[in-house]
Amino acid sequence: MTLRWWQRPLRKPHALCAGDRVAIVSTSWGGPSVFPHRYEAGKRYLAEAFGVVPVEMPHALRAAEWLSRNPQARADDIMQAFADPSIRAVIASIGGDDAVRLIPHIDLSVIAENPKIFLGYSDPTALHFGCLKAGLGSFYGPTVMSGFGENGGMHAYAEHSVRKALFDAEPMGEIPVNEEGWTATQLPWRDPENQNRRRALTPSTGPRTLQGEGTARGHLIGGCAEVLEMLKGSEWWPPLDYWDGAILFIETSQHAPSAAQVRWWFRNYAAQGILPRLAGIVLGRPGGELDAKGRGEQEAAVVQVLDEAGLQHLPVLAELDFGHTDPIATLPYGVMAEIDCSLSRLRILEPGVTAG
Numbered sequence: 001m002t003l004r005w006w007q008r009p010l011r012k013p014h015a016l017c018a019g020d021r022v023a024i025v026s027t028s029w030g031g032p033s034v035f036p037h038r039y040e041a042g043k044r045y046l047a048e049a050f051g052v053v054p055v056e057m058p059h060a061l062r063a064a065e066w067l068s069r070n071p072q073a074r075a076d077d078i079m080q081a082f083a084d085p086s087i088r089a090v091i092a093s094i095g096g097d098d099a100v101r102l103i104p105h106i107d108l109s110v111i112a113e114n115p116k117i118f119l120g121y122s123d124p125t126a127l128h129f130g131c132l133k134a135g136l137g138s139f140y141g142p143t144v145m146s147g148f149g150e151n152g153g154m155h156a157y158a159e160h161s162v163r164k165a166l167f168d169a170e171p172m173g174e175i176p177v178n179e180e181g182w183t184a185t186q187l188p189w190r191d192p193e194n195q196n197r198r199r200a201l202t203p204s205t206g207p208r209t210l211q212g213e214g215t216a217r218g219h220l221i222g223g224c225a226e227v228l229e230m231l232k233g234s235e236w237w238p239p240l241d242y243w244d245g246a247i248l249f250i251e252t253s254q255h256a257p258s259a260a261q262v263r264w265w266f267r268n269y270a271a272q273g274i275l276p277r278l279a280g281i282v283l284g285r286p287g288g289e290l291d292a293k294g295r296g297e298q299e300a301a302v303v304q305v306l307d308e309a310g311l312q313h314l315p316v317l318a319e320l321d322f323g324h325t326d327p328i329a330t331l332p333y334g335v336m337a338e339i340d341c342s343l344s345r346l347r348i349l350e351p352g353v354t355a356g
Helices: 036-050 062-069 070-084 099-105 108-113 125-133 156-167 192-196 224-229 259-274 292-306
Strands: 021-025 053-056 087-092 117-118 208-211 215-224 245-251 279-285 316-320 336-340 345-348
Touching: 021 070, 036 053, 036 156, 036 192, 053 245, 070 087, 070 099, 070 108, 087 224, 099 125, 099 224, 108 125, 117 156, 125 215, 125 224, 208 215, 215 224, 224 245, 224 259, 259 292, 279 292, 292 316, 316 345
Parallel strands: 021 053, 021 087, 087 117, 215 245, 245 279, 279 316
Antiparallel strands: 208 316, 215 336, 336 345
8 A cells, every 4th residue: 555645654864974976956046156156165165074975966056047937947956866876965055935836846756765865944944845745854954055155164063963963873862052152144145255254153042941841752843934834735734643743943034024923923833733733842043133132022922822822831942053043953854852941952862864
C-alpha cells in the first residue's frame, strides 16, 4: 500500500563529508546575479571552510528578472539537484518572496525518492514544507549569500552549528548561548567594500522563557512567519493532526512586521486549531532593525493570543538565534527537541542526519 503524503515516516538524509558535491539553487530571488561578489564570497567560504564542492544548477545564476518570470526553471533545478546521485546536499543561494510559486511545478516524489540535505532559511521555508510533505527532514539554516557569505567571513557560532547539524550523525544537543553577540543591521551589499567589513554586534542576554514551566518535547516545525502566511491553505500546508505534539519555531523577517500583524497571524493558528495541539513555541529574535521595545511588542502579541486561547501555560522561549538575525543556529525539521523552561534552553534530542 502506498503511503499518503504527510503520513510517511520521516527520512533523514546522509551526513555531509569533505569532498561531497553540494548543489546551489536559486529558489526565488536571483541574488547571485545582482550581487555576484557577495555570492562568490559565500560560495568560496562554503568550499574552503567545509571542504565541499559547490555545483551551480543550470539556472542558479540567471538574472533575477528572468528567474522571477520562470518558476518552472527554478523548480527544474531543484528536482535535478535531488535526482542527481552525485549530489549530497542542496543549498539555497538566498531567500526572496515567491518560492510558494514553485508548488505546482515540483514533483514531490523526486524528493521522496532521493532524500538528501536541503538547507536554507527565509523564503526557502516553502521548500522545507514540501520536504516534510514528502517525508524528508531538512534544515533551517544559512544560505550561500546570507550566512556563508557573511561580511568578513562566517561567524564561528553559525559555522559550528552547521557542522553539528549537517556533518555529525550525533544528536545536536543543547543549542548553545550565542556569546559572540548578534546583529540585524545591514551593510549595503551593493558596495563590494562592505564584504570585508565586520558588522558591529550587540551583546546577547540569551534566550528567555516567556511562559511555561518544566520541560516539553515535540518534533520541530516552522520557519519564517511571513512565508508561513503564504503557505497557509496551500497543498504544502500540513493537515491538522501533523501539528500534534509539535514545537513550532518561528521568526519574522527583515521587513519587521508590526506586533498587530503578528497578533493576527497567531490568531489564525488559533482559529485553525493548531495552537492547542502544540507542545511549545520557540521564537527567533525578530529580523529587521527593531529596538528592544519593538521586539518585546511582538513577543507580547504572541502571549496575548495564547492567553485568548486559554494556553497560558504553553511553554514559549524567545530571543533564540535563528532566522533573520546573525549569527544563527541551524535547526533540523521533524526531529525531537525539548524546551527547558527553567533554564530557557532548547535541546535537539536526535540527529538530523544519518551516518554514511
